[in-house]
Amino acid sequence: MDIEILKELSNVPGPPGFEDKVRELIAKYVKDYVDELSVDNLGNLIAVKYGKEKDFKVMIAAHMDEVGLLIRFIDNNGFAKFMALGGIDPRILPGQRVLIATEKGYIRGIIGFKPPHITPAEERSKATSIKDLYIDFGARSLEEAYKMGVKEGCVAVFDRDFQKLSDKIVTGKAFDDRVGCFVLIEVLKQIKKITPTLYAVFTVQEEVGLRGAGVAAYAIDPDLAIALEGTVAADTPEVPSSDVITKVGKGPAIRLIDPTMIAQRKLFEFLVKVAEEEKIPYQVQISYAGGTDAGKIHLTKKGIPSTAISVPVRYIHTPCCLLNLEDVENTIKLLVKIVEKLKSPTQIKYTIS
Numbered sequence: 117m118d119i120e121i122l123k124e125l126s127n128v129p130g131p132p133g134f135e136d137k138v139r140e141l142i143a144k145y146v147k148d149y150v151d152e153l154s155v156d157n158l159g160n161l162i163a164v165k166y167g168k169e170k171d172f173k174v175m176i177a178a179h180m181d182e183v184g185l186l187i188r189f190i191d192n193n194g195f196a197k198f199m200a201l202g203g204i205d206p207r208i209l210p211g212q213r214v215l216i217a218t219e220k221g222y223i224r225g226i227i228g229f230k231p232p233h234i235t236p237a238e239e240r241s242k243a244t245s246i247k248d249l250y251i252d253f254g255a256r257s258l259e260e261a262y263k264m265g266v267k268e269g270c271v272a273v274f275d276r277d278f279q280k281l282s283d284k285i286v287t288g289k290a291f292d293d294r295v296g297c298f299v300l301i302e303v304l305k306q307i308k309k310i311t312p313t314l315y316a317v318f319t320v321q322e323e324v325g326l327r328g329a330g331v332a333a334y335a336i337d338p339d340l341a342i343a344l345e346g347t348v349a350a351d352t353p354e355v356p357s358s359d360v361i362t363k364v365g366k367g368p369a370i371r372l373i374d375p376t377m378i379a380q381r382k383l384f385e386f387l388v389k390v391a392e393e394e395k396i397p398y399q400v401q402i403s404y405a406g407g408t409d410a411g412k413i414h415l416t417k418k419g420i421p422s423t424a425i426s427v428p429v430r431y432i433h434t435p436c437c438l439l440n441l442e443d444v445e446n447t448i449k450l451l452v453k454i455v456e457k458l459k460s461p462t463q464i465k466y467t468i469s
């Protein structure tokens with residue numbers, strides 16, 4: 117696998133509804149490996165790789181968007197108020213550098229806040245709400261902000277470059293879900309002869325409510341679907357072992373349940389069986405919070421057998437996501453084997469005896 121592509125994917129800005137740059141990048145990397153490539157009305161990128169069976173359709177979805185900010189108001193002194201696009205913990209925002217996308221290119225800014233020296237003690241122990249934070253990007257007036265190209269409606273993302281921390285551990289800003297996009301690109305590159313026709317869907321607006329995936333699933337109407345994710349890893353100090361959803365370095369997480377979906381059991385069992393047969397390390401993910409595109413996909417049309425497979429990522433929805441490249445390799449390997457071992461929709465159909 118080519119880590120440079122993961123690096124590019126992590127660095128490129130693409131908050132919900134503004135995934136254009138991510139889509140361009142992915143299209144560039146997959147176009148030579150697929151039979152069809154198209155964009156739908158919402159902006160989902162759909163790459164199709166033909167298998168032996170045209171009517172046996174497998175959908176694998178990875179979302180292109182990342183959590184971000186949208187400027188909603190700029191005051192007369194050039195400070196920009198913003199709203200969050202997706203779930204962002206306000207505690208991590210003060211002091212962050214952000215990249216604002218404008219028609220004139222990217223503008224750097226920082227998220228400012230009242231200095232601690234003039235903040236009363238009781239206020240200091242609380243998180244500043246997003247409403248009270250602002251982006252300071254160096255403009256001294258509203259007029260100057262406009263001249264720089266920054267206006268209401270501009271979006272911003274964390275300004276943080278991908279970096280290797282050690283041999284296998286890397287950090288970057290948008291592993292949720294650019295690592296899923298990366299895995300899906302690699303799967304398209306690596307699979308050769310397959311029975312089902314593979315619909316690799318790079319979805320939009322997952323972070324604001326799984327919006328792109330449902331539309332794509334409706335149009336494709338697949339026999340089964342797998343959402344590829346960068347998921348919560350909580351194997352960190354001060355998290356009790358009962359709350360450690362997944363662990364970094366322990367292999368892909370095959371999802372059994374989250375609040376948006378209960379995995380179709382036959383599909384879940386099939387995925388586990390493939391991991392066992394191929395001796396690929398895996399973990400079963402049981403989540404009492406969160407959700408994935410599969411939450412929307414499995415309720416589309418007459419119901420689509422679905423679940424999710426994820427790369428464990430620490431500190432998701434922050435600028436300092438962290439993952440283990442071995443997990444990424446194993447997730448690619450598992451997905452390739454899954455698609456290769458799917459021969460008929462009956463493999464994952466419920467039956468009555």
Ligand SMILES: [Zn+2]
Pocket residue numbers: 179292293322345346
């Ligand atoms: Zn995600």
